[in-house]
Amino acid sequence: MQLIPCPWCGPREEAEFHYGGQAGVAYPENPAELDDEAWARYVFFRDNPKGPFAERWVHTAGCRRWFNAVRDTHTYRLMRVYR
Amino acid sequence: MTVEQSPLAAFAHEGGDVRIAEIPFLTQLDLRLDPDGPAFPAVAKALGGELPTAPCTASRLGDVDALWLGPDEWLLLAEPGRQRELEVLLRAAIGEEHGAVVDVSAQRTALSLAGPAAREVLARGCSIDLDPRFAPAGTCVQTLLARTGVTIVVQEERFLLLVRASFAQYLAAWLVDSTDGAGR
Numbered sequence: 001m002q003l004i005p006c007p008w009c010g011p012r013e014e015a016e017f018h019y020g021g022q023a024g025v026a027y028p029e030n031p032a033e034l035d036d037e038a039w040a041r042y043v044f045f046r047d048n049p050k051g052p053f054a055e056r057w058v059h060t061a062g063c064r065r066w067f068n069a070v071r072d073t074h075t076y077r078l079m080r081v082y083r
Numbered sequence: 084m085t086v087e088q089s090p091l092a093a094f095a096h097e098g099g100d101v102r103i104a105e106i107p108f109l110t111q112l113d114l115r116l117d118p119d120g121p122a123f124p125a126v127a128k129a130l131g132g133e134l135p136t137a138p139c140t141a142s143r144l145g146d147v148d149a150l151w152l153g154p155d156e157w158l159l160l161a162e163p164g165r166q167r168e169l170e171v172l173l174r175a176a177i178g179e180e181h182g183a184v185v186d187v188s189a190q191r192t193a194l195s196l197a198g199p200a201a202r203e204v205l206a207r208g209c210s211i212d213l214d215p216r217f218a219p220a221g222t223c224v225q226t227l228l229a230r231t232g233v234t235i236v237v238q239e240e241r242f243l244l245l246v247r248a249s250f251a252q253y254l255a256a257w258l259v260d261s262t263d264g265a266g267r
């Protein structure tokens with residue numbers, strides 16, 4: 001099983017974690033002013049790169065903290081994790 | 084009248100190289116606190132020692148065990164029946180600062196695992212390396228044991244397992260199964 005390095009607990013099995021999607025998706029500053037298409041883009045549209053991708057992960061079965069990771073979507077290698 | 088009954092009442096296992104027993108009704112308080120805030124030293128003073136800030140460790144503070152659960156969260160373990168007294172003590176120390184004390188004693192029960200084959204039994208369902216070189220006494224990990232969320236505290240001469248009440252019977256049965264052939 002792949003090990004994911006929790007920035008608090010250290011390397012743990014992948015089964016202890018859950019995925020939280022793309023990192024750094026900012027909440028709209030004026031959500032009431034968004035039209036349907038802009039709102040849909042915020043809610044559903046995400047980058048889908050082949051290569052490094054900044055993601056959110058949570059150490060569900062461990063310290064239960066959310067953290068950020070840069071993962072290569074092609075090799076599954078976690079290049080960096082940070083709090 | 085209500086009668087207190089622990090999740091593993093009447094359970095005990097003593098087989099050759101492993102001894103497993105429930106430690107029921109421990110006082111368990113969840114403490115949220117900013118480790119850099121002014122209430123942190125106040126709580127240290129009240130408990131007679133500083134809460135552990137190194138991930139995956141536990142400290143004995145007087146007659147309370149403080150388990151690191153996260154960068155701003157601890158689980159305090161004490162003898163049964165000390166909930167009120169400790170809550171009052173901690174709330175007084177926190178005062179008006181940002182923090183929370185919650186009685187979670189009913190959430191989990193505790194199991195003690197001792198004997199020369201205890202580590203081998205755990206290794207059958209847990210990916211954490213509990214070799215004393217990597218997990219000396221004072222280590223405290225939250226992880227999966229046989230797919231069940233547990234907190235494992237490494238103490239002198241024994242492991243303390245904390246498991247959610249509704250998973251306790253399953254885990255106890257799994258532990259007993261896993262003692263088969265261990266230590267040979």
Ligand SMILES: [Zn+2]
Binds near residue numbers: 007008010059063
């Ligand atoms: Zn963690």
